[in-house]
Amino acid sequence: MFKRILVPVDGSVKALEALDKAVELQKLTHAEIMLLCVFKHHSLFEASLTTLRPEDMQIPDDALRQYAREVVDHAREHASKHHAERLRGFVKAGRPSRTIIHFAREKDVDLIVMGSRGTSGDVDGMLMGSVSQRVAGHAHCPVLVV
Known part of the structure; x- marks a missing residue:
């Protein structure tokens, strides 16, 4: 049925709930689960606009990439605590919805399982967040929104 399940994660509770559903599906299908965290690329100019000036200034993408890895x-x-077996993790820079859709196509994903709302705080959608709406509307494969 499913060979590759993509679960976009952003640190939100909803993303972990979606991951729980993906693990349940994995137990039925023995599919591989791919975890993907997308961070938004920030230029040095954008970083210079912040009012916070830490002593150890990191390049924004490096700090965001490290956070995404975490x-x-x-x-x-x-x-793993829920006995998932085949897991791979990925970190990508870009616009979340576009990057998730592109990654899913590139990796020949059969199903995307994602939270209805993430950490972005967007209020574009009343029932679903803007990222999950865009992914559900443009993905080449089925999308299960949790």
Whole structure:
């Protein structure tokens, strides 16, 4: 049925709930679960606009990439506690909805399982967040929104 299930994670409770559903599906289908955290690329100009000036200034993408890696690692640990078997984690830079859709097509994903709302705080959708709406509307495969 499903060979590859993509679970976009962003550190939100809803993303972990979606991961729990993906693990349940994995037990039925023996599919591989791919965890993906997408961070938004920030230019040095954008970084210079902040009023916060830490002593150890990191390039924004490096700090965001590290945080995204931590989100994926936390999701991997969470899934392992629920006896998930085949897990791979990925971190990508870009616009979340576009990057998720492109990644799913590139990796020949059969199903995307994602939370209805993430950490972005967007209020574009009344019932679903803007990222989950865009992914559900444009993905090449079925999308289960939790």
